[in-house]
Amino acid sequence: MKKEKKIILAIDGPAGAGKSSAGKLAAKRLGFTYLDTGAMYRAVALAVKESGVEIDEEYVSKILPHLDIELKDDKIFLNGVDISSKIRTPEMDLLASSVSRLKCVREFLGRLQRSIGEKGKVVAEGRDMGTVIFPDAAAKVFLTATPEVRAYRRLKQLKEKGVVADYDELVKQIKERDIADSTRDIAPLKPASDAMVLDSTDKDLNTVVNIIVDFSKKQFEKLEH
Numbered sequence: 001m002k003k004e005k006k007i008i009l010a011i012d013g014p015a016g017a018g019k020s021s022a023g024k025l026a027a028k029r030l031g032f033t034y035l036d037t038g039a040m041y042r043a044v045a046l047a048v049k050e051s052g053v054e055i056d057e058e059y060v061s062k063i064l065p066h067l068d069i070e071l072k073d074d075k076i077f078l079n080g081v082d083i084s085s086k087i088r089t090p091e092m093d094l095l096a097s098s099v100s101r102l103k104c105v106r107e108f109l110g111r112l113q114r115s116i117g118e119k120g121k122v123v124a125e126g127r128d129m130g131t132v133i134f135p136d137a138a139a140k141v142f143l144t145a146t147p148e149v150r151a152y153r154r155l156k157q158l159k160e161k162g163v164v165a166d167y168d169e170l171v172k173q174i175k176e177r178d179i180a181d182s183t184r185d186i187a188p189l190k191p192a193s194d195a196m197v198l199d200s201t202d203k204d205l206n207t208v209v210n211i212i213v214d215f216s217k218k219q220f221e222k223l224e225h
């Protein structure tokens, strides 16, 4: 039996493709809740770092039940503490990618993500939203851009936050993360078969958001007929 589609916009794609900026604006325009799942992996990464445990199923699975992760007003809280700026560093980029390979972490966060998406009207952004977490999302977008453009965007983002980074190093890290994220065993990064693939390399944010919102509205309208 075919599953009923949900009023969810799933945006997946590699780091720096513009998913967060586009996702936030699309959520605002659609009047939906914005779900930043990358921030959740980063929160687990920070907890792993602070507790000093090894990145291993056995150790990490023990700390997960003690983590209360909450997304509120574009901020992320870990056990009640606002960690929004702490999780946006090159170190956390790599650590989040490492913890995201663990099955216990994917299951733990997957449950949390599904419970938030249950009621629909959500823009869910990450790597496996359209493929694993919300396969029945009515609108799926896979957003990409060249590694060089993505590194440049990340450099700008970091600069705005006062974090100094090296462009060449960022290109290298982005390429490494692409390989790690798309070749891992569980929930690798790939477009869902029914996703619209959108290359943002030569498009400004406004154009990308317009394309995504128009596409989503059309997909959601189809559900009404």
Ligand code: DC
Binding pocket: 015, 016, 037, 038, 039, 041, 042, 093, 096, 097, 098, 100, 125, 126, 127, 128, 129, 177, 181
């Ligand atoms: O989108 P981001 O850069 O904040 O994500 C951080 C890391 O988390 C990224 O390397 C891959 C991982 N991630 C994931 O595996 N699945 C998701 N749904 C979201 C992020």
